[in-house]
Amino acid sequence: MKTHSRLMLGGMLTAILGVGSAFALEPGQSAPKRLYSNGDSTTRAFNANLPLDNLNLSWVNGYYGFWEKFFGLPNVKSHNQRIDANFGKNNRENWTAAENGDDMSKLVTQASGTAGKNATYATVLLGSNDACRDSVADLPTPQQFRIRFRDGINTLLANLAPGATVQVLAIPNVPRVYQMGLRKKALGLVDCPLVWKTTGHCASVLSPNATDADRAFVLSRVMEYNAILKIVTENKQRQQPDKFISFTDVSFTYPFRQRELSNLDCFHPSSEAQEILSRETWNAGPFKAHQNGN
């Protein structure tokens, strides 16, 4: 009888530990197998390695298949790849609604694409293009930004089933790009300030006419926007406890270095930065307990 009891006890403990580690999600939380990203050029890994979009290097949707290995391309270990590693490759979906140049006013449109898809994990990384305007006078007011984000997140949440997870990321520290790029050369040849002047990227921060006071203003505005993202996200989590909604500011606070700036345009994140963004947001996010695929 005693032997039988011990057999049972050992079996139960193993079952609990084994199942627990395999399915360590919150009660009611769906596995994030149906991934949907909302974003801008950062999510499309614009100029991260090769010119223009590099979706394989996106911090969230990136992939590293046979052909990427075959051509020796970088591997950013994206959220998509981490989901494969932690939750399996069966029944996976990997959507992106991110568009280059989109700002927060486009979140409603991007989020409306979730309708009928039964996405179980959605990310939002928008707002850099609200801070990057032709001049500081063109930046949306915090009130305008709040309304746009609120409308967008409402659209997103309305299209997600109970159990879905949403991770909202803070806007990166765009004015810091200026400091990082001042002494960098694109492709090791052209001074970044000349590249900024030529491309016109983020004129409110990087144009030759932008002053330190302009950059200080943009930074303060980015911090206000991020505070709005945090507050609205937390409110939504309280209002909709059947969904798993969180905010992380690690995309703002992480101390990115010069080499993590695109070698092509001195503005977008490089593949190294995409890898960092994936790792840091995953480790600060709702699935941090799932560490396969690092």
Add this chain to the structure above:
Amino acid sequence: MNRIKAFFLGAGAVGAIAFLLFANPPAERLVKEGEQAERWRARAEAAERELDLLRTRLESLPESQQAVSLSSSAAKPRAPTCAPSTPTVSPPVSYPDAWLDPARQEEWNALVSSALENEVERRLGHTLSPERVERLVETLRRLRDASIGLRSEFPDPKDPDSLRDQLAREIMLVESDRIIRAELGIGVSDFLRGLDGNPVEEVFPTKPIEPVR
């Protein structure tokens, strides 16, 4: 049976059952394994056939080929829209690092040229001349070498040779992409994405190009 043995016997038995249950349902797993084996067998056979054909074709090519043109026309605005696809050329089973062996360069070339021809036919609906294929494969080989070099060596800021090598690789990467874009209307990243079977689905694929900020 002593206590420890009994405990571990129970733990082992339930662990094995849990693994079988949660890893995959038994029936589904057997079907899946059968399907996977069949799929890989078919892929291996197809790849072998393609490699044989391409080896023959490569052997018939003249030794000297036209050099890669670095003055191709400007990039076309956008590749023709294509539906999500399945991979057009099946990758071989072996790990790609094995293909970096210089002795296997010919096989690498053969696989890439086959992939290139199939992908161009699928996307653009036309075939490439052998000369053009060879030129593009050479461009892709240079891109591969540059990319591997960039990832394997960090430049030493105090060593001019190291900095020069790094710069040359960066430029080669960009120039190779530009050539492919000028010839095919898509960049290397998009080209490989097609070969991978479109692992990311665009929700709004027909949206017109907008200025990037």
